[in-house]
Amino acid sequence: MSGRRRVRRVGMAVAVTAFGVAAAGAGTAVLGRPHPAAPVAQVSTNTEAVTRGPVAERTRFSGMLGFDGTYQVAHQGEPGIVTAMTEAGTTVARGGVVYAVANHPVRLLYGVVPAYRDLAAGVTNGPDVKQLEENLVALGMDPGKQIVVDEKFTAATAAAIRRWQASWGLPAAQRTGRLPQGSVVFASGLLRIAQVQAPVGAAAAPGQPVLSATSTNRVVTSEIPIVRQSQVHVGDQVQVTVTGLTGPTTGTVVRIGRTATDQQPNQQQQQGGQNGPPTVTITIQVSLPATTADLDQAPVAVLITAASKPNVLQVPVVALLPRTGGGYQVRLPDGTFVEVKPGLFDEVTGKIEVTGNLTVGQLVQVPVS
Incomplete structure (x- = not known):
């Protein structure tokens, strides 16, 4: 995924938050640009620290929990x-x-x-x-x-x-x-x-x-677009979330299909007479609590790492605010803004890689959930 596409996606995510809407007017004032005098919604905020560590951008796919072999x-x-x-x-x-x-x-x-x-x-x-x-x-x-x-x-x-x-x-x-x-x-x-x-x-x-x-081996099968096949390897660790269970569990890719199949068209594609993109089946071995022994053919979500970095500055993605004229910023507890450039977004942790004039431990404002 290109940087341009990634930033656009993050921008759409934060633009709809109440915190982002409320802070947009404040950001304009700090930057010294004219803006209409309009009431700004007051949003309760908290603070979280800037951290440094690994970040992974994951792609979400649907899957099915079952048993291996027939x-x-x-x-x-x-x-x-x-x-x-x-x-x-x-x-x-x-x-x-x-x-x-x-x-x-x-x-x-x-x-x-x-x-x-x-x-x-x-x-x-x-x-x-x-x-x-x-x-x-x-x-x-x-x-x-x-x-x-x-x-x-x-x-x-x-x-x-x-x-x-x-x-x-x-x-x-x-x-x-x-x-x-x-x-x-x-x-x-x-x-x-x-x-x-x-x-x-x-x-x-x-x-x-x-x-x-x-067999009694629990596995998840998932159809992924063939264009993503090069991002997945046997032995890779992936995150699997089973409907009805709290929190994700870790699975291991044990097989990757070699034959591509045409995906069934969705409603829009049916109207246009088009099939979905070709897919391959991946098989993921998982270990689940004993209480799920009878759970079969249950829908799951699979998160596959598309890109990762080992040691980068991170902030909660909800701390990002749009800047007038483009780009992003975060707000410090004293009300000042720091321009940042977003990178990889980790859907599991809710944090995003940033570059800018920030230091580890520094506090940034986030909306109260």
Whole structure:
């Protein structure tokens, strides 16, 4: 953003304040220029000190709070009627039951390779076997440490499965040491049920989606104009304000989309037959209080730093007053005015960079809020 555009924006902001309107006449008198004799509104004022420190100019975008990742869980076992289904919003951990068909539970294990075959003695080596063994060890089903975690299904693997089956309450005759295809589902971690597609009583066939799920990682997604893409980098810290929560929280950019999409036109653009500027999606990871665990698809505001400076003089933006003939000034407690040149404006702190004949600690007048 050019300096000219920035100053014009700040000028519009301060010109409408009661303090700015009231002080305009006083500024003319100090500068010795003629002005009409008119009553000037008396505005209550306070003082704040000039400070020095970092300042950041941030651009505001809208966003949406949600959960990272979307997974479709399809039934891979024998066809049947859904007899149990985890409720939407519930989180399932390793070993937990996700749903059941014909009273046969389907349990969650962690891994990136989907379950695509029976896991039993005699199967060929494969990464799905290694995933299974990692989970059996993590679940405490190999107390004697007999399993060598690799891609080979061994007697120790089968023994660990039997221990796991015993923990389900199965009688000895049903502890087979094998996991038929469709009895487990692999996901990268904790699974949060987002939407149920096959409720209890519905028929489930092989390959049919039964639910959609997400991770438990809280993220904000926001569409930013592609012309702003160069201002954002993975790892950048941004300010996120969630509707209904007090104060902003800090988020970290974890992904930046590579494909631009046309923004839906607003009302004026629709009348003119134009689309909005192309945008890219950025994903921001956030940490929120435990009380917001169920908050999903909530609107948020995202503040992205467009420019920053480390050590500059600053005053509250409401201290700026327009000067007759252009430019800005601040008023000191004794009524005198000091001309200043505004720079970066920090929307979060409400302060603006200034250059002028001011010193740190010096007091300037501001309107009483």
